[in-house]
């Protein structure tokens with residue numbers, strides 16, 4: 001069934017450029033010599049390393065443990081841990097993260113998780129997903145088990161599987177759906193069990209006709225799994241818009257999708273869940289799209305987590321010249337990096353090497369009040385007004401205007417005839433507000449601790465004084481009366 005795109009508010013139609021990378025089969029990268037596995041694979045706390053320099057590890061062995069908001073990490077290859085030290089990371093603004101540096105051994109040995117692949121119990125299934133370190137691969141990169149566990153006390157009516165991949169250039173989900181349909185459908189069956197949802201709907205944009213057909217065939221015997229075609233319309237893959245398009249339900253502000261009976265998961269995550277439960281395979285690899293006009297041979301590569309981007313580029317025949325911009329993720333929501341000596345993480349969906357002609361116009365001019373940004377904003381915000389407030393450093397006012405609801409989807413910046421860097425304004429404002437809130441929370445905590453300390457000291461002083469007074473009174477009451485001396489009596 002094809003839905004009308006009017007089912008989602010706003011949005012834009014950027015050029016897809018998916019044909020650059022979606023023709024070839026996924027390439028399996030031979031074991032790299034070195035891996036740099038970041039302990040911080042996603043937002044939230046970093047994982048804690050359980051190996052030390054000099055330890056020999058085998059592929060699949062647990063090397064760092066997660067803690068609810070972080071996921072377990074396993075060695076993608078066998079080898080030796082060289083050290084645990086900081087290394088340049090492919091994060092916005094650059095910077096370093098703590099990583100496990102590994103020297104890989106070409107002799108492969110594998111360690112798999114001991115799992116009960118016939119497990120039916122919801123908690124047992126979630127435990128396996130947690131042990132395997134599976135994270136959501138659709139953008140949020142949140143530990144999958146933590147998200148699924150939140151459904152244990154909620155009723156889920158529909159499982160929505162996101163196969164939209166609406167960002168231009170990216171084709172890794174498309175390739176996973178076409179080449180790993182057994183894993184994707186198998187993972188959905190496990191997720192239906194784990195969430196106790198009665199049915200699943202896979203939503204795929206209509207620019208992926210092969211994936212649509214392959215998954216329809218793969219799920220032909222599953223009466224509770226439906227495949228639906230959605231119009232190609234950015235940002236269809238954003239969770240709120242995706243739910244709106246498939247279920248005609250709007251998730252209220254401040255609520256989660258599970259509050260409206262819906263649970264969303266990405267197609268590649270389903271494949272990872274299948275591999276974890278069926279074969280005890282932890283999440284150690286992922287499919288990454290390498291694309292862009294500056295790359296010799298754009299393609300999708302299945303690579304170990306921790307592989308350096310420079311090694312992936314070499315497997316694509318290198319660069320044609322120099323890339324004007326290297327982007328992690330898609331061109332709409334991704335971020336720029338300046339160094340290829342940085343490793344991929346579980347959430348790296350794509351790396352784009354863009355030529356000058358593929359970049360938005362650099363020079364911006366003043367806002368012409370055309371209102372286009374307002375009409376395309378999928379969240380119904382006023383991007384022009386918010387940007388003006390941010391430019392005037394009135395972040396609180398921009399927050400009142402709805403900055404927190406901004407998806408940073410880039411639709412407003414894409415359509416702006418003045419080429420205003422609207423998304424950059426909002427990214428900066430969100431980061432700055434987050435930083436200020438953190439500082440305020442810290443200051444509040446310090447004030448509270450100080451107050452508690454003063455109250456405790458005052459209480460202790462009062463108690464001490466009361467004890468002293470009581471002792472003195474007791475001494476007075478028990479002291480024997482002095483008998484007057486003879487001389488005193490004679491006087």
Ligand code: SF4
Pocket residue numbers: 376377378379380381382383405406407408409410411412413422423426
């Ligand atoms: S980036 Fe934010 S303000 Fe701009 S269109 Fe997307 S949601 Fe709206």
Ligand code: SF4
Pocket residue numbers: 366367368369370371372373374383384412415416417418419420
């Ligand atoms: S699209 Fe650009 S020029 Fe038009 S109102 Fe929005 S910010 Fe101003």
